[in-house]
Amino acid sequence: MPASSIIGEADLHALVDGELDAERRRKVEDHLLAHPGDAALVEGWRRQNAALRAAFEPAALEMLPLSLKDAATRTHAPQQGPIETGAIHWGRPGASRPSQRLDEIRASRRRQAALSTVLTLLAGAAVAGLAALVFAGRNEAPRPPVSAVLTQSYAGRASLTYATYASDARPVEIEVSRKGELVAWLAERVGFSRPPNLAGLGLRLIGGRVLPGVAAPAGLLIYERANGARLGLYFERAEAAGAPLAPRAAQGVTAIEWRAGGFAFVLVGPLAQEEMQAAAESAATAIAAAPDEKR
Amino acid sequence: MGKKAEILERLGGIAPALRRYSRALCAGAGHTLSDELVQSALQSVGARIRARELRPADLQEARLEAYAALTASAGKRLTDASRPTPRHPPIVHGLAELSLDDRAALLLVSLEGMGYDAAARVLGIRREALLAQLMRARAKLGVVGLPPADAESGARRAASHLRIVK
Numbered sequence: 001m002p003a004s005s006i007i008g009e010a011d012l013h014a015l016v017d018g019e020l021d022a023e024r025r026r027k028v029e030d031h032l033l034a035h036p037g038d039a040a041l042v043e044g045w046r047r048q049n050a051a052l053r054a055a056f057e058p059a060a061l062e063m064l065p066l067s068l069k070d071a072a073t074r075t076h077a078p079q080q081g082p083i084e085t086g087a088i089h090w091g092r093p094g095a096s097r098p099s100q101r102l103d104e105i106r107a108s109r110r111r112q113a114a115l116s117t118v119l120t121l122l123a124g125a126a127v128a129g130l131a132a133l134v135f136a137g138r139n140e141a142p143r144p145p146v147s148a149v150l151t152q153s154y155a156g157r158a159s160l161t162y163a164t165y166a167s168d169a170r171p172v173e174i175e176v177s178r179k180g181e182l183v184a185w186l187a188e189r190v191g192f193s194r195p196p197n198l199a200g201l202g203l204r205l206i207g208g209r210v211l212p213g214v215a216a217p218a219g220l221l222i223y224e225r226a227n228g229a230r231l232g233l234y235f236e237r238a239e240a241a242g243a244p245l246a247p248r249a250a251q252g253v254t255a256i257e258w259r260a261g262g263f264a265f266v267l268v269g270p271l272a273q274e275e276m277q278a279a280a281e282s283a284a285t286a287i288a289a290a291p292d293e294k295r
Numbered sequence: 296m297g298k299k300a301e302i303l304e305r306l307g308g309i310a311p312a313l314r315r316y317s318r319a320l321c322a323g324a325g326h327t328l329s330d331e332l333v334q335s336a337l338q339s340v341g342a343r344i345r346a347r348e349l350r351p352a353d354l355q356e357a358r359l360e361a362y363a364a365l366t367a368s369a370g371k372r373l374t375d376a377s378r379p380t381p382r383h384p385p386i387v388h389g390l391a392e393l394s395l396d397d398r399a400a401l402l403l404v405s406l407e408g409m410g411y412d413a414a415a416r417v418l419g420i421r422r423e424a425l426l427a428q429l430m431r432a433r434a435k436l437g438v439v440g441l442p443p444a445d446a447e448s449g450a451r452r453a454a455s456h457l458r459i460v461k
Contacts, residue, residue, distance in 0.1 A: 009430065010426055010430075013426065013429060014411075017404050017410075017411070017429075019410060044437075048386075048405065049405045049406075051384075052319065052402070052405050052406045053406060055319070055384050056315050056316075056406060057315065059311075059314050059315040059318040059319075060311040060314060061311070062311075062314070064314070065330060068310045068314065068330060068334055068337065069307070069310075070307055071310065071333075071337035071341070072306040072307050072337040072340060072341035072361075073304060073306075074338065074341070
């Protein structure tokens, strides 16, 4: 009986998968020379393998989300993680907590939300009644100005700031060539002064400025790509427990918000949402790794 | 640093590969779910090592445990998962058509480069059963970009499949 007649399909798979010893491998390869149909099968499986690697190898090269860093050594999630966000995919708030704890937190938040809603409705009714008395006889009820609505959230303020400055001929107050001065200024006025390095994503810091915030001055750093696209990193002091908004995309601009170290950070820019998310992850990682700024 | 601590420390280093496997195993079901599976697997193995429920001899053994934990939890989490969308490449749609067992066998061997014994251990099955799953997966997936193999070669595969049973 010729050697090739005892070559089964299992041998062909084993050849593709490197499971044969040298002698058996030589026999199978000889078999393939005489059996083009089997050789085509083997070639097809090798093409499958190549297609799988091409499709999924990039996942192994992506930057790890914070939720996966040190996951094996983490005994429990910190009460307040380095980043708390509903915007970036690693950061579903408390994602690394045990599910029971998560349920408790959610139930607590639901209770707080319900109580808050009731109180808001009562307060609203009282204000509405008072307003009705005050404005009785007038044709229109008073409405908050549009700008007030737009600036109610960090992301809203960041988007307005970005729209104002990013396209300006002078987008920054102090350029990165005077980085020392910029850092000292931001540290003094805003309390955060460590511009994350996004050069790995092709984003070059061009400078920054101080802005009016709600409770304290806010800051804006502007990054630029080689093609001229600009991203703004807005930061303002914020309650860590606040719930960040989901990513928002409007008028070609995406805003991604997260919280860290007592600040709300919002990355705003015109890149594709996946690229914006990658940039936000990179910035958040760099910020989380930096020592605490003065509080 | 003790051996246990060293294994725990180095276990984090497999996260990128575990993520690649998870992404493929989810077959278009979403990156969030995929990452949750990785996180859950790493935390589970880490906790078992710390609790001494698991005493891996080396990192390789801990690695296989992590793959096993991920595969097991994927079975529970992927039942109602979303399907791939048109933007996914054909290979992802092909994977989604495979049973989870066949998909896992194929990915452990073809994507993760595991030997048959290691992959069988991850799936908790015998080597022969792993090979049968691998054959089924490759036959169903076909050659990417080409139609699946014809009936004649399918019949041949069935016959040769019988030959591998010891």
